[in-house]
Amino acid sequence: MEQTFRFKQFSVGQDRCAMKVGTDGVLLGAWAGRSPATVLDIGAGTGLIALMLAQRTEAGIIDAIEPDPMAFEQCVDNFEASPWADRLYCYHCGLEEFLEEAEEGYDLIVSNPPFHPGKSDTLPGSRERARQQHHLPFSLLLRGVNALLAEEGTFCLILPAGEATLFSELALAGGLHLHRICQVRGQPASGIKRCMLEFGRQLPAKLQRESLVIELQRHLYSEEYIALTREFYLNM
Numbered sequence: 001m002e003q004t005f006r007f008k009q010f011s012v013g014q015d016r017c018a019m020k021v022g023t024d025g026v027l028l029g030a031w032a033g034r035s036p037a038t039v040l041d042i043g044a045g046t047g048l049i050a051l052m053l054a055q056r057t058e059a060g061i062i063d064a065i066e067p068d069p070m071a072f073e074q075c076v077d078n079f080e081a082s083p084w085a086d087r088l089y090c091y092h093c094g095l096e097e098f099l100e101e102a103e104e105g106y107d108l109i110v111s112n113p114p115f116h117p118g119k120s121d122t123l124p125g126s127r128e129r130a131r132q133q134h135h136l137p138f139s140l141l142l143r144g145v146n147a148l149l150a151e152e153g154t155f156c157l158i159l160p161a162g163e164a165t166l167f168s169e170l171a172l173a174g175g176l177h178l179h180r181i182c183q184v185r186g187q188p189a190s191g192i193k194r195c196m197l198e199f200g201r202q203l204p205a206k207l208q209r210e211s212l213v214i215e216l217q218r219h220l221y222s223e224e225y226i227a228l229t230r231e232f233y234l235n236m
Contacts, residue, residue, distance in 0.1 A: 009055050013078055014074065028156065142174045164181075185211070
């Protein structure tokens with residue numbers, strides 16, 4: 001895999017990160033939020049989502065947290081090499097440690113969290129281990145979001161379809177209401193592969209439902225996917 005992934009306005013080095021640039025991160029970075037003043041990316045990895053939000057929003061503060069030392073170093077390098085280095089900052093810590101220091105709420109919190117429930121010896125390889133939920137369990141993620149989200153803020157994440165319902169139930173029990181959901185299919189006839197979810201503290205007047213098909217057929221991207229990602233991908 002190429003060590004650097006190049007977008008229209010920035011590049012992402014990924015040789016030191018278990019989780020490389022992928023469709024999930026690009027989808028969330030293009031979809032999440034509207035006009036936040038402050039952003040927090042929980043589990044930043046390469047920093048991709050934070051970089052995309054720096055490009056497409058006017059947020060003056062975009063913080064990220066990343067506990068893995070190699071991924072943290074990579075994220076910092078990617079931030080410093082971008083046009084928005086003065087707005088991006090990565091903390092080398094886990095969410096629990098960050099909660100001890102953080103004070104003010106964020107307008108937008110984003111996360112592309114691990115989702116496998118297994119332990120580290122059940123899945124071989126660093127990429128698979130990085131996807132394991134015990135590194136950032138849903139209970140901890142929701143506790144962190146509840147502590148760090150501004151009163152009118154929103155929290156956005158992407159999950160496999162099978163985990164989205166469970167997470168929504170856990171979020172509601174913790175006082176976070178589902179405001180928007182986008183169900184993602186790889187192709188028109190395929191099942192729902194991912195769900196992008198947006199939560200807030202307030203009960204919405206109506207749940208906003210969206211759907212997105214990535215490809216009409218192999219390597220023929222849908223108009224909706226092109227519209228969502230064209231400001232980022234070089235060939236869109």
